[in-house]
Amino acid sequence: MALLEQLKLLVNLSRIDGDMAEREKNYITNIGKANGFPESSVSTLFYNSHEIIIPDDLTADQKFNYIFSLVQLMKIDERLYKEEIKFCSSIAAKLGYSKEAMFELMLNVKSVVDDNERKTLQQLTEKYLKN
Numbered sequence: 760m761a762l763l764e765q766l767k768l769l770v771n772l773s774r775i776d777g778d779m780a781e782r783e784k785n786y787i788t789n790i791g792k793a794n795g796f797p798e799s800s801v802s803t804l805f806y807n808s809h810e811i812i813i814p815d816d817l818t819a820d821q822k823f824n825y826i827f828s829l830v831q832l833m834k835i836d837e838r839l840y841k842e843e844i845k846f847c848s849s850i851a852a853k854l855g856y857s858k859e860a861m862f863e864l865m866l867n868v869k870s871v872v873d874d875n876e877r878k879t880l881q882q883l884t885e886k887y888l889k890n
Contacts, residue, residue, distance in 0.1 A: 761817060762794050765825050766801060767809035768850060769832055774808055775842045782835050790828060813853045819888060822854045823881045830864040831872070839865075860887035 766787060773783040784805060791801035817825070829850060833843045848861050863883055872880070 761814050761821055764812045764814055766791055766804055769828060770804045771808055772829055772832055772846055775846055776840050780836050783832060786832055786835055825854055826851050830868045834868060835870050855889045857887045860884045
C-alpha cells in the first residue's frame with residue numbers, strides 16, 4: 760500500500776536527528792488520518808525504523824506527494840540537517856526525480872502551503888521527473 764510506505768518514510772525521516780518532535784508526529788498522524796488510517800495505527804509506526812520501500816506503480820501525483828511531504832516534514836522544525844537532506848535526496852532519486860527537484864522544493868516548500876501553491880510546486884517539479 761503506497762500510503763503506508765509513505766508514512767514509514769516520514770517516520771524514518773523524523774527519526775534521523777534522534778529526536779522525533781511532537782510537530783513531526785502530528786504531521787505524520789494527520790497525513791494518515793486524512794487518508795483513512797486510524798491514529799492508533801499510525802502511532803505504532805513511531806516505535807521503529809522501517810525498510811525503505813518505494814512502490815513501483817506510483818503515479819506522478821503520488822510521487823510528488825511522497826517527496827513534497829518529506830520536504831515539508833524536514834522543514835517543519837525549522838532546522839535542516841545534512842542527513843535529512845541526504846535521505847530526502849535519495850528518496851527523490853528512487854522516485855525518479857533529478858537532483859534539481861530537491862533544490863526547487865527546498866527553496867519553495869513552506870510548513871503551510873495552500874492548494875494553489877502546492878499545484879504550482881507540482882508543476883514546477885514535473886520537469887525534473889525522469890520517468
